[in-house]
Amino acid sequence: MSEQAQPGRPAAPPEHSPGPVCGKVLSHNSIVLPLRSATLKDAVDELVPKALHGAGDIVRSSAKIAESLKKGLSLRSVEYHRGLAFLHHRLKEAPAARMALGIAPDGLEADGAPGGRVFVVALFLKPTREPGYDIPPWARKTMCSERMVYRLRTAADVGAALQALAEP
Numbered sequence: 001m002s003e004q005a006q007p008g009r010p011a012a013p014p015e016h017s018p019g020p021v022c023g024k025v026l027s028h029n030s031i032v033l034p035l036r037s038a039t040l041k042d043a044v045d046e047l048v049p050k051a052l053h054g055a056g057d058i059v060r061s062s063a064k065i066a067e068s069l070k071k072g073l074s075l076r077s078v079e080y081h082r083g084l085a086f087l088h089h090r091l092k093e094a095p096a097a098r099m100a101l102g103i104a105p106d107g108l109e110a111d112g113a114p115g116g117r118v119f120v121v122a123l124f125l126k127p128t129r130e131p132g133y134d135i136p137p138w139a140r141k142t143m144c145s146e147r148m149v150y151r152l153r154t155a156a157d158v159g160a161a162l163q164a165l166a167e168p
Helices: 040-052 057-072 137-143 146-153 158-166
Strands: 078-081 084-091 098-109 117-127
Touching: 040 057, 040 084, 040 098, 040 117, 057 084, 084 137, 098 146, 117 137, 117 146, 137 146, 146 158
Parallel strands: 084 117
Antiparallel strands: 078 084, 098 117
């Protein structure tokens, strides 16, 4: 529960609220826990619609976008870090940067991943017109540790996952 603000101290943040940067792109609607897929490639089909949720008509193109991203997995669109896979893809039609997070407590088969498995998948979709890195620096800073991957893969529910991200 949130505490009341005391003089000289700000009120505690509400339970399960993501960090300030993370909270701009992640919500309960953009997290899949648990992923039902057996492989990283199949998880793309679960994550793309979540990333595009609320983005307007582009959500109708989810299957097409997922296929395009899956083709790029072996080429350039995936980066692995200690049980975590960052997937990134640029879209001409994207209205703004979008993100989805998938958590597979038992892991997903992932060709090319150290150990052959990943437990957390962070998908970033970004408009082609937007400059900058495909994987935001806050995501690397927050998620690229064994501790964070463990906290996410053992999260009991989406709220607990958001809480873990709020307190890296």
